[in-house]
Amino acid sequence: MAWGSRIVRPFRSATGALLAALAVAVALTVIDVLIAVQVRTGPSMDSGRAENATRGIAGLFSVVHESEESRHTLAASSGTAPVPEEYADRALAVAADLTHDTDALGLDSEGTALHSALATWVVNPAAGIQPLLTTADRLTSALDARKDQARQEAETARNTLFALHCVFITVLLLSLGGLVWTVWRRIIRPLADLEAHLGSTAAEPPAPPSGRGGHGWLGGVWGEAERTLLLLRQSRHHATQADRALRTDAATSLGLRRILTxxxxxxxxxxxxxxxxxxxxxxxxxxxxxxxxxxxxxxxxxxxxxxxxxxxxxxxxxxxxxxxxxxxxxxxxxxxxxxxxxxxxxxxxxxxxxxxxxxxxxxxxxxxxxxxxxxxxxxxxxxxxxxxxxxxxxxxxxxxxxxxxxxxxxxxxxxxxxxxxxxxxxxxxxxxxxxxxxxxxxxxxxxxxxxxxxxxxxxxxxxxxxxxxxxxxxxxxxxxxxxxxxxxxxxxxxxxx
Structure with missing residues (x-):
């Protein structure tokens, strides 16, 4: 136990306890900042790529539709007509950007399938755009799933960040309590014992407390207790509201299903x-x-x-x-x-x-x-x-x-x-x-x-x-x-x- 005493000895003083509290606060702050950066740059980046890819699909079909209208106009005057080169180049350029986003999201097979269907349509437009629509619907479903995954990852990161905040506050409160306990043990209690000893030695009742010193400290602790109680009440209120919202959402979902079916x-x-x-x-x-x-x-x-x-x-x-x-x-x-x-x-x-x-x-x-x-x-x-x-x-x-x-x-x-x-x-x-x-x-x-x-x-x-x-x-x-x-x-x- 000698090594344990040597480790604990620096924290017995008020200065050591304060330095320990500051060190813990700095460490938690650094971790907090790193997680906050991850929340902003991780899932949000994937979600942004998925949104860009979805808009790219809409833009691609806009070009395809314009091309079909132009091709049908040419076909009416000169028989069968290929895809105009202008629209083919635009469609392939949009598909290339779309493939870049899908590869970054790990949806390279779906992106490649859409690019292949587009290339087939450009070469043989008479085959129709149904294969292109099918691959686009499959890619859209995959992008929706990736958006849901990004939202879930963001929610998990936010929950982790919130938990870290709670730990941060808890550690700070515990550090403050340790500091107060050190001050009370090494200063306030010895003074109170000295006062009682002097009073008993003089056979006179001790003087009433002057109200200085510990009163402000006790007031601060009481304020923290009231604040924690208020947070608990607010949390309970939010939990109740969340439960009511879940019940409302369930009723709404059932109502929407009844309309659809x-x-x-x-x-x-x-x-x-x-x-x-x-x-x-x-x-x-x-x-x-x-x-x-x-x-x-x-x-x-x-x-x-x-x-x-x-x-x-x-x-x-x-x-x-x-x-x-x-x-x-x-x-x-x-x-x-x-x-x-x-x-x-x-x-x-x-x-x-x-x-x-x-x-x-x-x-x-x-x-x-x-x-x-x-x-x-x-x-x-x-x-x-x-x-x-x-x-x-x-x-x-x-x-x-x-x-x-x-x-x-x-x-x-x-x-x-x-x-x-x-x-x-x-x-x-x-x-x-x-x-x-x-x-x-x-x-x-x-x-x-x-x-x-x-x-x-x-x-x-x-x-x-x-x-x-x-x-x-x-x-x-x-x-x-x-x-x-x-x-x-x-x-x-x-x-x-």
């Missing part, structure tokens, strides 16, 4: 059913609905806002409301697509696919508008599967004027035919080997379905869960509908009116 009753002679599996919690970027139009036809609506989580869910709610309102007022899918564009026109980094299918049992027709939606199929009663091909590009801020951008196609529809709409979470579910479910497999699954929409939705979701080792990486929504064959009247009922 709300399904109105279909029109006469139509049976429809849809379900949504969210990638994060209960909020998704997918939305769907069925709507009876004023002429008795039934409209199927499905969309997929880029990304997932709360931000994509809020934008999906706005887009769905705009689409349904436009259909109720005009019954025109093109007006509904323009209404969806109005919700996304001010967005910098979000776009959506959209498909609207109108089933008319009286005329036996199916009309559809497909704005870049991947899975829109019509399974005939004989088992053949037809693609409800895109009739226009995805909806986003890169579209300057919505008028005339999307068209409506028409085909026949008979009882027993099944319309199947699904978001890309169905085809992009990856197995343990990294292989996606894919469009061909999904088409085969649809070919094997029956005419029951509920059974069709259940079997497709079950196929995703069985195949996908990471099927929760993206929102998956399936909506199916068919015509209902009216029951033949019984003889006693007489002829049908």
């Amino acid at each position: 709300a399904q109105h009753a279909p029109g006469p002679d139509v049976d429809a059913h849809g379900e949504l599996m969210a990638a994060e919690g209960v909020i998704a970027g997918d939305f769907f609905d069925t709507l009876t139009l004023s002429d008795g036809t039934t409209a199927l609506v499905q969309g997929d806002v880029a990304g997932h989580g709360v931000e994509a869910g809020l934008l999906a709610v706005q887009t769905k409301s705009a689409v349904l309102s436009a259909l109720r007022l005009s019954r025109d899918p093109q007006s509904a697509a323009a209404a969806a564009w109005s919700m996304l026109a001010t967005e910098d980094e979000r776009f959506t696919t959209l498909v609207i299918a109108v089933l008319d049992p009286c005329r036996g027709t199916l009309r559809w508008l497909n704005a870049g939606h991947e899975i829109a199929r019509l399974r005939r009663a004989d088992g053949t599967v037809e693609d409800l091909a895109p009739t226009g590009p995805v909806i986003g801020p890169f579209i300057a004027v919505p008028d005339g951008t999307w068209s409506v196609a028409t085909t026949t529809l008979s009882p027993g035919d099944l319309v199947v709409l699904a978001t890309d979470g169905l085809t992009e579910a990856r197995g343990a080997d990294g292989v996606m479910l894919g469009e061909q497999t999904v088409t085969g699954l649809i070919r094997a379905l029956g005419p029951d929409p509920r059974e069709a939705v259940r079997r497709l979701h079950l196929a995703v869960q069985r195949h996908g080792a990471d099927w929760e990486r993206d929102d998956t929504t399936v909506l199916a509908a068919t015509l209902v064959v009216p029951a033949a009247p019984r003889p006693e009922d007489g002829p049908a009116p």
Whole structure:
């Protein structure tokens, strides 16, 4: 114990205790500054790169859209036309900057895939921009995940910084207490003992305390105690408020999910059913609905806002409301697509696919508008599967004027035919080997379905869960509908009116 006494001996004096407290304070301050610098330069840098990359995707599609318009104009006058060199150079330059940001974020495979899809489009524009849209959606999802990770890292660093502040304050208070204890032990208590000893020696009662010296010190300690109690009360109040906020957020999230998955009753002679599996919690970027139009036809609506989580869910709610309102007022899918564009026109980094299918049992027709939606199929009663091909590009801020951008196609529809709409979470579910479910497999699954929409939705979701080792990486929504064959009247009922 001799070595322990030699270590502790310098701190028995008031000067030694004060120097020790200052040394500890300086050390904690240096650590505090280093962590604060890390908070500002670490996650924020990754988040900034992710934001730049997201804006780069939007800029890339703006150039692609301008190029497609220019190319179609040239093609109208001179036949097939390649991508204009001006737009090709601009698109490749934007892709190069985007690849630089994705490489810095560790998303080199996604960035390379987008660059390769762009290069393929530049060489062979007739193949369309669907592969480019698919790789862009995959990169956008990865960037959203990286933003979430950066936010989590920043939150962890802030919590660490807050904990260090608490330790800093605690150590300072303990150092102050040690200093006060040293002063009391070596000065105040010996003086009090001396006063008592002198009083007992003189056989006279000791003089009342003068109130000097220790009164101010005790007042300071009491002030620190009151301050700590106030901080505890404030912390308890903040914890209560946080608990109330969590409950409010939970109720809000459930309300948003109900809006996204709300399904109105279909029109006469139509049976429809849809379900949504969210990638994060209960909020998704997918939305769907069925709507009876004023002429008795039934409209199927499905969309997929880029990304997932709360931000994509809020934008999906706005887009769905705009689409349904436009259909109720005009019954025109093109007006509904323009209404969806109005919700996304001010967005910098979000776009959506959209498909609207109108089933008319009286005329036996199916009309559809497909704005870049991947899975829109019509399974005939004989088992053949037809693609409800895109009739226009995805909806986003890169579209300057919505008028005339999307068209409506028409085909026949008979009882027993099944319309199947699904978001890309169905085809992009990856197995343990990294292989996606894919469009061909999904088409085969649809070919094997029956005419029951509920059974069709259940079997497709079950196929995703069985195949996908990471099927929760993206929102998956399936909506199916068919015509209902009216029951033949019984003889006693007489002829049908």
